[in-house]
Amino acid sequence: MDIRELISLDDVMEELGLGPNGGLMYCMEYPFPVVFSAHLEENLDEWLSEELENYMEDDYLVFDCPGQIELFSHVPVLKNFVEHLQRKNFNVCAVYLLDSQFITDVTKFISGCMASLSAMVQLELPHVNILSKMDLVTRKRDIEDYLNPEPQTLLSELNERMAPQFQKLNKALIDLVDQYSMVSFVPLDLRKESSIQYVLSQIDTCIQFGEDADVKIKDFDQDEDQD
Structure with a gap:
């Protein structure tokens, strides 16, 4: 399914003279105040629900969202989209x-x-944070320091980099991140199948994918007889 069936970023930029970010904000907000309004929700059903009918009940759907943080922190369009999926009984998680x-x-x-924290608070979903493009990291010894870093270590490094007048602000930021347990990332290296599988397992756990599958039972006595 493709949202560009409803509206095109290129057309908006050309007709309204907007830049990429402004055009994208317009594209996301323009169709959806109508689409997501309570009394006109059938408009969403007409497009999205029709598309979803092409998939089976246990299919695994990935929605590739734009990268602009404004869509996750400033406007409710993606939160409304998520809530619509949840009303359709989808288990949803955010992968940042x-x-x-x-x-x-x-x-x-x-x-x-x-x-990442602003997106998590706005969407109110199970959240998986991923450090992507790990194949481009040259200093491998730095990786572990940032996957699960100590807040006080981060604070110390921030204070070294910033002017003294920012120390209270630095502490407030670190305390906020630590309070929400956000300082935790899963590394993703697309060259390694094991890395991809591990990331997928984290997402599966969040959406409880496969938990309702039938348990596979093996008859060990029958195997022994055959031997």
Whole structure:
């Protein structure tokens, strides 16, 4: 399914003279105030529900969302979309990808954590944070320090990088991230099948995928007779 069947970013940018970010915000908000309004929800059913009918009950659906953080922190369109899926009895989780290059600088890493936290608070979903593009990380010894870093270590590094007048702000940011237990990431290296499988297992756990499957029972006595 493709949302561009409803509206095109290129057309919006050309006709309204908007840039990529402004155009994308318009694209997401323009069809959905009508689509998601309580008394016109049948408009959403007409498009999305028709598309979902092409899938089986136990199919695994991945929605590839735009990367602009504004869509997850400033406007309710994606939250409304998630709530619609939940009303359709879908188990949903958010998978937030943070570029591994953010671990090269503690200030960038904290900003990435805060962006992920804002998405988590807005969407109110089970959340899996992923450090993507791990194959591009050259200093492998830094990886473990950022997968589950100690808040006080982050605070110390922030204070070293920032001017003294920012120390109270730094502590407030670290305390907020630590309070929400956000400082935890799963590394993803697309070159390694084991890495992909591990990430998938984390997502499966969040959405309880496969938990209602029938248990496979093996008749050991029959196997022994055959031997």
